[in-house]
Amino acid sequence: MNALVPLPVLLPLCVTGLKLAIGPRLHRLQRFISIAVLGAVLVLSVLLMVAADRHGPLSVHLGDFAPPVGITLVADRLAGLMLTVSSAVTLLVLVYSLGQGMADRDDQAPVGVFHPAYLILVAGVSCTFLAGDLVNLYVGFEIMLVASFVLLTIGGTATRIRAGSTYVIISLFSSVLFLVAIAMTYAVAGTVNLAQLAQRLQEVPLGVRTLLEAMLLTVFAIKAAVFPLAAWLPDSYPTAPAPVTAVFAGLLTKVGVYSMLRTQTLLFPGHRLGDLLMLAALASMVVGILGAVAQTDLKRVLSFTLISHIGYMVFGIALAGHGSISGAIVYVAHHITVQTTLFLVAGLIERRDGTTELTRLGGLARAAPLLAVLFFVPAMNLAGIPPLSGFIGKLGLMRAGIDAGGAWAWALVAGSAATSLLTLYVMAKVWNLAFWRDAPPGAEEEGVVLESAEDDEPGDDEEGNDEEGGGATGSPEPTGSPEPTGSPEPTGSPEPTGSPEPTGSPEPTGSPEPTGSSEPTGSGRAAGSGKAAGSGSDLPVPAGAVVAAGFLGQSITTTKRLPWPMLAATGAAVALGLSYTVLGGPLTTFTQAAATELLARTPYIEAVLGR
Numbered sequence: 001m002n003a004l005v006p007l008p009v010l011l012p013l014c015v016t017g018l019k020l021a022i023g024p025r026l027h028r029l030q031r032f033i034s035i036a037v038l039g040a041v042l043v044l045s046v047l048l049m050v051a052a053d054r055h056g057p058l059s060v061h062l063g064d065f066a067p068p069v070g071i072t073l074v075a076d077r078l079a080g081l082m083l084t085v086s087s088a089v090t091l092l093v094l095v096y097s098l099g100q101g102m103a104d105r106d107d108q109a110p111v112g113v114f115h116p117a118y119l120i121l122v123a124g125v126s127c128t129f130l131a132g133d134l135v136n137l138y139v140g141f142e143i144m145l146v147a148s149f150v151l152l153t154i155g156g157t158a159t160r161i162r163a164g165s166t167y168v169i170i171s172l173f174s175s176v177l178f179l180v181a182i183a184m185t186y187a188v189a190g191t192v193n194l195a196q197l198a199q200r201l202q203e204v205p206l207g208v209r210t211l212l213e214a215m216l217l218t219v220f221a222i223k224a225a226v227f228p229l230a231a232w233l234p235d236s237y238p239t240a241p242a243p244v245t246a247v248f249a250g251l252l253t254k255v256g257v258y259s260m261l262r263t264q265t266l267l268f269p270g271h272r273l274g275d276l277l278m279l280a281a282l283a284s285m286v287v288g289i290l291g292a293v294a295q296t297d298l299k300r301v302l303s304f305t306l307i308s309h310i311g312y313m314v315f316g317i318a319l320a321g322h323g324s325i326s327g328a329i330v331y332v333a334h335h336i337t338v339q340t341t342l343f344l345v346a347g348l349i350e351r352r353d354g355t356t357e358l359t360r361l362g363g364l365a366r367a368a369p370l371l372a373v374l375f376f377v378p379a380m381n382l383a384g385i386p387p388l389s390g391f392i393g394k395l396g397l398m399r400a401g402i403d404a405g406g407a408w409a410w411a412l413v414a415g416s417a418a419t420s421l422l423t424l425y426v427m428a429k430v431w432n433l434a435f436w437r438d439a440p441p442g443a444e445e446e447g448v449v450l451e452s453a454e455d456d457e458p459g460d461d462e463e464g465n466d467e468e469g470g471g472a473t474g475s476p477e478p479t480g481s482p483e484p485t486g487s488p489e490p491t492g493s494p495e496p497t498g499s500p501e502p503t504g505s506p507e508p509t510g511s512p513e514p515t516g517s518s519e520p521t522g523s524g525r526a527a528g529s530g531k532a533a534g535s536g537s538d539l540p541v542p543a544g545a546v547v548a549a550g551f552l553g554q555s556i557t558t559t560k561r562l563p564w565p566m567l568a569a570t571g572a573a574v575a576l577g578l579s580y581t582v583l584g585g586p587l588t589t590f591t592q593a594a595a596t597e598l599l600a601r602t603p604y605i606e607a608v609l610g611r
Contacts, residue, residue: 398417
């Protein structure tokens with residue numbers, strides 16, 4: 001069984017090389033390979049989780065080089081559970097992306113960019129969960145960083161490049177800090193193997209050990225978006241395509257939480273920075289949820305709730321007790337699934353109505369009841385409504401806080417309760433605005449322009465470039481018409497010569513859009529003004545018509561009849577979240593055993609060092 005441990009990392013990497021060798025051909029085979037590989041990774045993850053639960057931690061030294069020289073991979077209960085949840089989520093997101101047409105409607109980019117980058121991302125996540133030393137933990141982070149930048153900036157729009165650049169700069173800073181921390185650790189302990197460090201760091205002077213703990217916590221807090229190191233997240237994630245945003249928000253931040261959980265229990269038991277972690281947890285919960293209350297765009301609402309609920313996990317790590325660690329593990333598994341599901345639903349809403357701006361949505365409960373159900377269930381789960389899994393995790397954490405006692409613990413219990421109530425308020429606000437109320441005046445049922453390949457480029461609206469479909473931007477000139485100088489304006493048009501109509505304003509009465517003002521369906525050209533949804537571009541287009549260039553720069557379609565793979569993947573994600581409730585007893589038992597194993601440390605050390 002130990003021989004299976006490296007496969008969740010090796011399979012995606014090897015298949016990525018195969019897919020690059022095949023090139024942008026055989027699309028059906030490419031899609032089948034991607035789904036088959038992620039399905040195999042899911043099966044392997046389940047096997048490793050079951051084996052670790054029955055027989056204890058599994059370890060393998062690649063090349064048969066013993067620590068500290070060789071690469072060590074370890075699968076214990078915690079790693080097995082994280083692998084299983086992450087594999088299930090990434091498989092569902094891939095199916096969703098195929099249904100959305102993100103990976104199968106371009107002749108080159110899907111197989112040449114999206115699929116390889118996505119598989120590399122999965123390999124990086126698996127490497128991080130299985131890493132048995134700090135260097136390979138760093139390597140896993142860097143693999144994820146490379147793939148993440150490709151996925152965040154895919155399509156090459158200005159907004160995505162800016163957001164991706166911010167993400168990369170912050171990630172590179174944390175990577176440099178991580179390297180410094182690894183170098184200092186090796187200097188004082190003579191190894192970076194986690195099992196050996198668990199023994200040797202206890203002999204290091206207290207001040208040095210505290211410095212190393214602080215540096216590693218800072219690195220992982222940046223990765224996990226813990227306040228005040230989370231300012232990069234709300235602007236980076238919402239700009240990416242819906243499946244990319246979903247897997248990033250649901251999974252990548254939890255890799256940082258996992259690393260905090262692993263190092264704090266294994267390397268720094270009885271850590272001295274517990275109070276600082278409690279402060280960070282409380283600040284993350286409160287600041288994050290207050291930020292969510294202030295937002296009117298669904299993606300930004302979910303981004304801020306993500307920061308807020310990271311605080312619950314840090315809460316459990318900070319208390320460092322058996323009940324709190326168990327509750328944190330439950331909440332990590334719950335949050336990966338629920339947060340991913342909510343971002344998938346946001347993508348469905350954007351696909352259907354062309355925007356996630358709540359002030360421009362309404363009536364979805366009546367017009368799309370299935371979509372309403374797909375949102376309502378994970379929203380209540382995130383809010384912690386009994387008996388859903390969110391309630392199970394929060395209850396375990398709050399009980400652990402009450403048992404621990406102390407001012408900080410009670411403050412966190414109160415903050416957790418307040419954050420949960422405010423989360424319910426935020427979800428109710430989204431429900432009322434987007435689903436329950438009638439559609440606002442002027443809202444169109446046909447959908448709106450999503451985004452163009454020249455998103456937010458300065459001067460786009462003024463140029464009237466016929467290649468970009470200038471006639472569809474709200475200006476009454478036909479596509480390809482010259483600048484307004486010398487071109488007769490339709491009667492009643494209020495715009496001065498050369499001044500474009502503001503994005504989002506209605507077309508003048510009596511000036512119908514000339515035939516050919518937008519590209520025909522299937523043309524692949526942007527029909528929009530170059531503005532992203534939610535930033536002012538709301539020109540209605542017929543249902544099923546090609547609108548702006550989006551994922552990978554190719555045209556996408558808004559439609560009231562959503563593709564069944566998107567709905568099926570989202571429904572499966574909802575069911576996965578509900579399964580944590582149905583299996584709440586076995587899940588809690590498993591996480592309690594995982595917490596016992598983490599706090600004991602001996603099973604992990606013996607599995608790696610053989611003594």
